[in-house]
Amino acid sequence: GQQVMQIPQYQHVQEGEDFTTYCNSSTTLSNIQWYKQRPGGHPVFLIQLVKSGEVKKQKRLTFQFGEAKKNSSLHITATQTTDVGTYFCAAASNTGKLIFGQGTTLQVKP
């Protein structure tokens, strides 16, 4: 079945450093979503990308959708302790269900 691979699994950074997580699929995606889950919390929707090559920004967060619509990335500039959590990408399968990547857990050292 369709799989969405996300790397890295864990990332430890010093506060102020940048962070990037990548999401890859073997099949073309109609769209991709990103979620953030704080420790002990539930996933919260961040953004949805639909168009090939799309780039969206939310303050220090930059989301990209690849030209071939098979990969996506989330980049955080100058991380802060409030960025701690697990970031998931999610893609719709051809049957409509949303498939989540394994997630990247970000730890930020103050």
Added chain:
Amino acid sequence: KAGVTQTPRYLIKTRGQQVTLSCSPISGHRSVSWYQQTPGQGLQFLFEYFSETQRNKGNFPGRFSGRQFSNSRSEMNVSTLELGDSALYLCASVGRGTVPGELFFGEGSRLTVL
């Protein structure tokens, strides 16, 4: 407006027992999806319901079942519990029923099987 409500929040069961979890979606949302979250496996899709019909199903054994009521509330049931069923069970509702849109997750039901 109220978010997605899941009950119970925490529960402990023993092997062989069964459990029923409840989810009330955001008012007006007709689609409900269930996910199992474990540290090693991430978020695994269980099933999705729309207007009382199961629209999608993940790769879980038949011990996992669900249903949706006319008021869009959903329940999932796990029978003959195994230790590996210990997980956080998340329910999510979607505003638009035909296209995977933004998922609104509940706080989850944390199940521990002893």
